[in-house]
Amino acid sequence: MHNSHDVQVPLGPQHPALKEPESFLITLRGEKITAINIKLGYNHRGIEKACEERTYTQDVYLIERICGICSHSHSTCFVQAVEEIASIDIGMRAKYIRTLIAELERVHSHLLWLGVAGHEIGFDTLLMYTWRDREVVMDLLATLTGNRVNYGINTIGGVRRDISKEQGKEILKGVDLLEERTKYYIKIATQETTIIKRLSGVGVLSKEDALRLGAVGPTARASGIKRDVRKDDPYAAYSELDFKVITDDHADVYGRTVVRVLELMESYKMIRQIIKNIPEGPISVKVPRKIPAGEALSRYEAPRGEDVHYVKANGTEKPERVKVRAPTLANIQSVAKMLEDRYLADMPIVIAAIDPCFSCTDRLISLRNYKSKNKKIVTWDKVRLAGINWYSKQGVDFTKLNKKFLIP
Amino acid sequence: MIKEIFQILIFPGVAFLFAFGLAAEFIDRKFCARFQNRIGPPWFQPFADFIKLLGKEDIVPGDADLTIFRLMPVFALTSSITAFFYIPLWGRQALFSFNGDVIVVLYLLTIPTLTYFLGGWYSRSVYSMIGAIRSLTQLFAYEVPLFLSILASALLADSWSLSGICGFYAKHPGYWVANLLGFGIALISLLGKLEKVPFDIPEAETEIVAGSFTEYSGRLLALFRVSIDIEMVVGASLLAAVFLPFALNVAPALGFIIYLAKVILIVIFIALARSLFARLRIDQMISLCWRVLAPLAFLQVLIDLFIKGAMR
Numbered sequence: 001m002h003n004s005h006d007v008q009v010p011l012g013p014q015h016p017a018l019k020e021p022e023s024f025l026i027t028l029r030g031e032k033i034t035a036i037n038i039k040l041g042y043n044h045r046g047i048e049k050a051c052e053e054r055t056y057t058q059d060v061y062l063i064e065r066i067c068g069i070c071s072h073s074h075s076t077c078f079v080q081a082v083e084e085i086a087s088i089d090i091g092m093r094a095k096y097i098r099t100l101i102a103e104l105e106r107v108h109s110h111l112l113w114l115g116v117a118g119h120e121i122g123f124d125t126l127l128m129y130t131w132r133d134r135e136v137v138m139d140l141l142a143t144l145t146g147n148r149v150n151y152g153i154n155t156i157g158g159v160r161r162d163i164s165k166e167q168g169k170e171i172l173k174g175v176d177l178l179e180e181r182t183k184y185y186i187k188i189a190t191q192e193t194t195i196i197k198r199l200s201g202v203g204v205l206s207k208e209d210a211l212r213l214g215a216v217g218p219t220a221r222a223s224g225i226k227r228d229v230r231k232d233d234p235y236a237a238y239s240e241l242d243f244k245v246i247t248d249d250h251a252d253v254y255g256r257t258v259v260r261v262l263e264l265m266e267s268y269k270m271i272r273q274i275i276k277n278i279p280e281g282p283i284s285v286k287v288p289r290k291i292p293a294g295e296a297l298s299r300y301e302a303p304r305g306e307d308v309h310y311v312k313a314n315g316t317e318k319p320e321r322v323k324v325r326a327p328t329l330a331n332i333q334s335v336a337k338m339l340e341d342r343y344l345a346d347m348p349i350v351i352a353a354i355d356p357c358f359s360c361t362d363r364l365i366s367l368r369n370y371k372s373k374n375k376k377i378v379t380w381d382k383v384r385l386a387g388i389n390w391y392s393k394q395g396v397d398f399t400k401l402n403k404k405f406l407i408p
Numbered sequence: 409m410i411k412e413i414f415q416i417l418i419f420p421g422v423a424f425l426f427a428f429g430l431a432a433e434f435i436d437r438k439f440c441a442r443f444q445n446r447i448g449p450p451w452f453q454p455f456a457d458f459i460k461l462l463g464k465e466d467i468v469p470g471d472a473d474l475t476i477f478r479l480m481p482v483f484a485l486t487s488s489i490t491a492f493f494y495i496p497l498w499g500r501q502a503l504f505s506f507n508g509d510v511i512v513v514l515y516l517l518t519i520p521t522l523t524y525f526l527g528g529w530y531s532r533s534v535y536s537m538i539g540a541i542r543s544l545t546q547l548f549a550y551e552v553p554l555f556l557s558i559l560a561s562a563l564l565a566d567s568w569s570l571s572g573i574c575g576f577y578a579k580h581p582g583y584w585v586a587n588l589l590g591f592g593i594a595l596i597s598l599l600g601k602l603e604k605v606p607f608d609i610p611e612a613e614t615e616i617v618a619g620s621f622t623e624y625s626g627r628l629l630a631l632f633r634v635s636i637d638i639e640m641v642v643g644a645s646l647l648a649a650v651f652l653p654f655a656l657n658v659a660p661a662l663g664f665i666i667y668l669a670k671v672i673l674i675v676i677f678i679a680l681a682r683s684l685f686a687r688l689r690i691d692q693m694i695s696l697c698w699r700v701l702a703p704l705a706f707l708q709v710l711i712d713l714f715i716k717g718a719m720r
Contacts (some may be wrong), residue, residue: 007534007538008534009534009535009538009616010534010540015612015616015617016613016615016617017613031690031691051648118686119614120607120614121614121615121686121687122608122612122614122686123685123686123687124444124682124683125443125444125683125684126445128444128445129444129445132445192686194606194686194687194688195686197686197688197689197692198686198687198688198689240441279545343690344615344616344689345537345609345612345615345687345689345690346689347615348614348615372708397719
């Protein structure tokens, strides 16, 4: 495949099209993509390991910081797992509030995505408009929880803030405005010629491929797969809400856009139902500091797709193991398939169409010694030793520090 | 002699063009911002950007061809400025004119695109090289409809000089209406020439960073930026002279204001296109130019030939 006409173009780790560091090394022949090499792992933060060192309550706040956009998704997913282990029923009011924040978060995430998609195809007006309207939902979230992104409303055993009747009215007002604006965006996204030219037929992922590659969320639903955790395995208050799972058969970026804008309308519908039907009751129950031994897997439909958390408890106040599978990890496999025989110009929008969140995805880092023959993986001990040696060469003496950390 | 030097260097020459170029960039940015529901920059922003870039360090990539890399911004600037002297601005007469200057102006306006290509190509960076190739590919797509539509207007006027064309339309008021189709084609082609949305493919930010200009910085980038601004004004002036030749017999002061209004109208159109459209792909752009614009330009030529036949 590789010949002298091919050009290798690095998109990333630093590139204007990407909001987070990840590397796409693409091989081009003319404008056509012939090969693509995706490399993640620029943003490993060791959150899973850090969770094992902290108590459950501290973990809620740490987990919330996995993602800047779907922070509520991750924290809810985690607390659900912990509550399942401790077999706690948090009561309906808390569940409704969690669902309300979740849907508001979906609205702000999808509006953000619509703007990013517009920017990737050079249509900045859409970016400016959607991000302006996104302020409405961000302000709502700020009045409800005190924060615009990391809401901090979840706690093990319920939620931390109640919502008042006045806040409910404010939300309804905001939702009315947003619904009107969203109808306008649906019109733009489905009728504007240059947008359709850039979106339809781009990044096609057939239903079979989507199933085989394990796509989740709007990416899967745009390929005609009716898969939504909110319907399939209802959590929080979703079993009591009336909503449709939006699917589309275009199977391309256009379909993914349609799914997301129509999901916005479903979210508005759900928010109205929540405000109307929210039951009275306590917003949280008391949970012992020590969670009994056990394990649980929690599923959650984040704006980007299914989010999975696994928690193993050992009877202490710290978890034995926390495993996070962010939705982007499930979708990233399909990007290479979508980009087969496409043009360089389609690359940014196809990557953006899965709504990637790479720093949320990074759960692993492996160091390889590229000087050695078989590029062996360097073990933890050797990295430590190399670090200690490097610092002692700089004149930093570790012997004065706690002896047990030193490797002889 | 002194009068001519004044005309070349100050008004309506280099200094005026420089100021008007930056003002046009401001109008473009401000209108685009207002269309996008933003506040937009203050009036001196383009000038402040220019000054700031002048004060920055020039960084030349190690592999780049130093001579070409440094010369290209100067070439881009000078060729646009030179073209300006042959375009009648207000009144019928340009600063300089000879029979055949239409061709020379079109040629001079092609040079900036070639400098983008050469500057990008000799930067030896992947993004610059892809941007350079795209500039050149795009050049072959929009030049034909642009040339055809301008030549159609020249055909009707029976003159190969821009001053001659203006003179004809001043003598026969109302005839310019016949060229409105050509005006539309030329406007769209001008978007391609200036690499503005939806034809900003050679500098598509989300794909190839800044295309040809990726490696440019400091004074060289400032020169390139100002040459793009000036090219915008010169291109708009050319279209105004060829396709909007009305109100040419008025007093110079009023004529000057009308000229400014014509150019600003075209600049606002550019800003409007920027806020209305998404960026096309290069293949879509080429097929648009060859399948739609070029046949329409031929139609414009036919229309002008018929009118010319009817005039006899």
